[in-house]
Amino acid sequence: MLDLNFIIPEIFLTLSILVFVLIGVFVKNSFEIIYKLSLFLIFLLIVIIFSNNNEYSKIFNESISIDMFSIYSKILILISTFFILFISKRYIIDIKNNKFEYPVIVLLSILGMFIMVSSNDLIVFYLGLELQSLALYILASIDRDNIKSSEAGIKYFVLSALSSGLLLYGCSLVYGFAGSTNFETISNNTQAFNVGIIFGMVFILVGLAFKVSVVPFHMWTPDVYQGAPTSVTSFFSVVPKIAGMAIFIKFMYVPFREILDQWQYILVFMSIASMILGAVGAMAQKNIKRLMAYSSIGHMGYALAGIASGTENGFKSTLVYISIYLVMNIGAFGCILLMKRDGKYIEEINQLSGVSKNHPLMSLGFLIILFSLAGIPPLAGFFC
Amino acid sequence: MNFPILSAITFIPLIGALFVFLTRSERDEKNSGAIYISIFTSIVNFFIILFVWYSIDKTTSDFQFIEEYNWISGFIKFKFGIDGISILFILLTAFIIPICIFSCINSVKTRLKEFLIALLVLETFIIGVFCSLDLVIFYLFFEAGLIPMFLIIGIWGGPRKVYSAFKFFLFTLLGSVLMLVAIIAIYWISGTTDITEIYQTGIPSEYQYLLWLAFFSSFAVKLPMWPVHTWLPDAHVEAPTAGSVVLAAILLKMGGYGFIRFSVGMFPVASEYFTPLIFSLSTIAVIYTSLIALMQKDMKKLIAYSSVAHMGYVTIGIFTFNKQGIEGSIVQMFSHGLISAALFLSVGVLYDRTHSRLIKTYGGIVNLMPKYSFLFMIFVLGTLGLPGTSGFVGEFLVLVGVFKVNYLVAILASIGVILAAAYTLWLYKRVVFGKMENIQLKKIKDVNLSEAVILGVLSAAVLFFGFYPDPLFQTVNVSVDNLINNYNTDIQQNITLKK
Amino acid sequence: MEYAILFLPLIGALIGYVIKVFGDIYSEIVTTLFVSVAAILSIILFYNGIVYEDYGNYKIYQWIASGTFIVNASINIDPLSGIMLVVVSLVSALVHIYSIGYMSHDPDKPRFMCYLSLFTFAMFTLVVSDNFLQLFFGWEGVGLCSYLLIGFWHKKNSANNAAIKAFIVNRIGDFGFAIGIFLIFIFFGTLNYEEVFALAPNFADTEINFLGLEVNLITVTCLFLFIGAMGKSAQFFLHTWLPDAMEGPTPVSALIHAATMVTAGVFLVVRCSPIFEYSQVALNFVAIVGMITALFAASVAIAQNDIKKIIAYSTCSQLGYMFFAAGVGAYHVAIFHLFTHAFFKALLFLGSGSVIHSLNDEQDVRNMGDLWKKMPITWFAMVVGTLALTGFPFLSGFYSKDAIIEFAFLKGTNVGYFAAGIGIMTAVLTALYSWRLIFKTFHGKYNNKNLSKSEIHESGLTITIPLLLLVVGSIFSGFLFKEFLIGHDYNNFWKDSILILEKFDHSGIPLWLIVITPLFVTILIPVSFYLYIKKINVLDGIVLKYKSLYNFLLNKWYFDELYNQIIIKPTKFIGSFFWEKGDIKIIDRLGPDGISKIIKIISNKSSKFQSGYIYDYAFIMLIGLSLLLTFFIFYK
16 A cells, blocks of 8 residues: 555546546536636646655556656646646637536546656556547547547547557567566566567657657647647647657666667657758748647657667756757747737738737747747757 | 956846836837936946956956856856957947947837847847857857847848848858857867867867868858858848948957957867968958949948958958968957948938938938048048058058968959959949939938937047057957967977877 | 148148138138148258258157067158158148139138148158058058049049049059068068168079069069059059049149159159169169150140140150159159159149139130230240240259150160160150140130130239249259259268169260250240141141041040950959859859758648648558668668
8 A cells, every 4th residue: 555655646636537527517617617626736736746756666566666757757747737728728718618628638648648657567658658648639629610620639549549559569579578568677688689679669669759749750740730729739749748758768768778779770860850850841831830840840859869869868858858848839839829810819820920019028929939949049949 | 356347248238138128118119218228238338348458468368357157067167258359359349339229229210129128138149259268158149149130130120131131040050050069079079168278288180170160160151251141241231220230340250259269279270271261262252242342232232242351351361370460350350340330320321311222322412411421431441441540450461461371362362452442432432422313312411410429439440540559459469479379389289290 | 840741731631621610711721821831841851951961760659560560650851751841842832822722613622622731641651651551551641632632523423433543543553562562571571661671682682482483572572562653653554544633623633643642653663772773674664664654645645635634644754754764773863853843744734724714614725725915924834834844955854854864875774775765755745745735725716615715814823823933943943953963972962762773974975865855845846836836737637647546646545445345344244243143143042042942842842741641641650660670670
């Protein structure tokens, strides 16, 4: 029972979700209250995680590991979710999407991510991943009356299912050749020339690459970003990326540590391809959300470069990069969510001209964020 | 010196900008609070810098007023320090910025407050460039300067402002990305980014060539050298007057300063190796751009091309590695800072009245604008390097310096002097002299008091340093000696090593 | 006193410019007064120099000090600068006085007077310099003032063009001069005259590799310096600016383009005699260029119709005399001619100015005639000037010009004999065009249709007094100073300021040489009277018969057209070519515009992948996967 102490946040989260669902079912027009409760819940969770961070250990047969790394990732996830919920409420109401399911599903995906980032076992990892993905499918198509949103949901669902399949196949390969699903054991049992493990590793990498949308597994990103409601897009562009990168790091750092030589090539290739495609693809975009999609592809490329170095410093810098990335992206989406003309939200870039006249401060902020995304010193983006 | 005076002079404008930001005003309204604050900060800063100039020890080549803080521990130190060379550029910056502020008060009609903020922030960044003694800090300031300049062109610019702003931005950014890579490489090679330490330990000569090229790409764009100069005319044409002034007077000098401080200072062997490249590019620049300037129809473009030509002398001078050449380059940069600023302001005076930069709009304004014509004449003469103006001193010394090294380059570069006379005098004739044919000009008014004061101060400076350039030479004397000595010992060492 | 002489004109110019708010007359008085005082002081200085040998060097301040490149601003008084000071200040003072009358109708009088004073200052700095850089300062300074004064009537497009032309052609000369200075600094290590001249003998045989050629250092240095002199003194190839410069007001022509600035080139060669003496090649080059110019300019002057252009070409030709005098090594004679020439040429210009002024700015000699009764003083002055110019016995020109021919002959080399011959020929031509000018202007029939003859009257006192003073100078300057400057004991006067290695032997002058020039000149007076007044049709016949030759001369040997074709047009063409083809078409198109275009194309292509169909996406994903797997299969 002692082990349960370590997963108090997860337990608390799960119970709260259940309670929220109940409230949602029995109270009419409960969007407002659940939304506020969710924000409060996230805040509470942050407090809980902070107050609980003194002990690290591996629990449940070493299938879950609670350590500084997972705590840091969780806090990042929570903070960014908090801000995204905070900035997108107005938008959700405006597009008449104010159903109580919305925050609940967001919380569910967070739960999935929590499990994922603290997993120390292939099975647990897969469990968390799927829980997260399921929630995201629904989120993408939450604007049911909008054909684009539904299309985005379907696309995401199908492609994600494909990638999950590949990933699962990879997991089984790894299990078969390494004889264990535990990360440490896998690490101990791998040898550099084991083709089976390498194949398994490639399959897992592909699945992960899909989640963080790096080339060539990025194809869904622009469409889904554009199709999903902006509030969802902002969530997509940040939170799953944090979780994905975190687990990416974990995979590379723990189970596949011994075959660094092999995966390094793949990561270097993917990272460079993403940087280039992100930059080039963004040029031709006319829709600001598609542009942000390409921008996030590019940034994931940079983040991956840190991992590709295969050193502890590289992993650290990826984490730092991700943290800065989330700040910038939330800022950018905050601005996009504010850009309204005649009561309608603007998404086309050529309609944006002239925004600075009505929202000078916001356009200045947007500009600074974009400069930072472009990596101009002394703004934060440069240091990544 | 315990008081962090360099940080003070660097960040005073930023603080001023903050206060300007806090002033409340309606859009497009004349915001006197903002104006007074910005004038006050920039002028106070100028006087502090004058004091620094006065109090700097001119008998030693060491860096002075050093400040050092740990920033990212073990990696980047925040290190400031100046020597005789950098103080001149800082002085120039602090001198030009208040002039820009004065000039933009009347000519910038929209969003004056934001414009002032951009100028002050720019001042901070530029002074930071000249103060920093750490490569990373240098790079930060060097690149940061792009943002306010980009905004100045992009927001307050002319009809093709977006194209020009992006051209400017991309050119400079592409150039400096390589410099960033080189800085990281230097960190790996020598374990530090502290310039003074790198000076002492030196960089192994086999690495120098690539690093030099990387730095070169950045400075060459900034300066600009042929053939990466094409952003400059466009940027100048579209930028508002004050923007052009800052661009021509100070931002270009960052390239020249970079060449002196980094290329020659850190990579002497590579600098020697690449001298023919520099000489040929600069010689081409001098003649090529002078010829282009001859055919321009737009006043600002003409001056922009002439800037490229004048910067050609600067690079030639730096890579002569002798006293006259390098000192000539520094004086040339200083004087070009004054003269090009004045020329752009002069064009601005006309532009404010008629909203045309085309030469053919004008002609015969001398009778209606005698004072203006007189001042404009002085600057034109400065551009063509007439003895008695500061332009002559720099140009002549550079040519003396390069003549020691290479006759052909010197002779070809001297041809540029003839061409300079041709394009400037022709410009002057077409704008100021002749019959007044444009009816709109009949009502044109002579310079008002503030314009007269601005241009008067600049012309006084141009003439003063033409007749008495000694203060400049005294300031840089020891530092340049030191630079040349280091260069020569490094080259000698390299030769003995090879043997 | 030295300081006073140097700075009085500058102060005058500054005060004059400021004081104009109180009225034009004040600035006129101030500038004239200051320059006149400077003139009186320089005469005293000159006198002190001769009598008490009161020479010296006065440092003002250190101008530029960069390493070993140390240049002072200073005042160097020696016999050469002394005599130049007298010439410059005297003519300048007279021209100042003259201008008060001549420019009386001009609204910009103060500006004009200030420019004149400023010019005087620049010329002084040039003359009294003790180093090459200050000389260069003055050199460009006078060029600037010349530019400003030629373009003084800035509403006239031709005046502006002439001003620019003058400045740029001079710049070409200065370019050579500057290279000469560089060479001196690099090999001699200093720019100070005294030090350079002391070192010159050591370098007499130094060979250097200059642009791939093995050349003698002294020769190449002298040639480059001489290019500067050619520009300033309007010698052949770089002469085209001088006739055009006549667009400026006449006093300017008198001061700058006759008496002082254009002689700066001669001054430079004489000043550098200690270097030139060590290079026979350079000296011969100087002599040959001088000869060609003398002959060429005189030939062109015959066919010109503009009164000022005739005199301008005459100046050009006389400068040629001075140069070949210097080229044969007779530096003192060159300066002597410079000295006398200043008087009579200023006189001619001011006289023609008086005519032009009275005829309401009419400059074409074909529209004049029979003015001598109306303007007796001017007529008298012009005749004296012409007599002096042509070398009529016992006037100033006689002494100096004949001395040049004699010394050229005495030189005893081929170049010397040739120079003497050219000198005589040119003298004949000089007489022809000078008398043509006089007869066409003052005699014959009155031809002007725009102005009735009765309206013409003699000019006022401010114009005639300077004329009369110059008449005195033109008559007596040769006779009085002959012994002194070029006599047997010339070294008593010149001291170290010029160096003549080969002394001239005066015994061998044949009598015919002394007689021949004055004889020709005297005979030509009635001949020209006959040609230009009595039998005009004779001349017309000649013109008709040799139409092409006449046109050739009238169009100044087609130099302007030639330069326009081979220099100006190509330059403009290349400029446009570089701009439109080089910058816009090549650099921009391949550079930023091109790259951004390519990126856009790639970008559009890459978005085409984004078809929107799920199976496409899945396909790409699987392709990616299989590529990665294949990579590993082959990698192992």
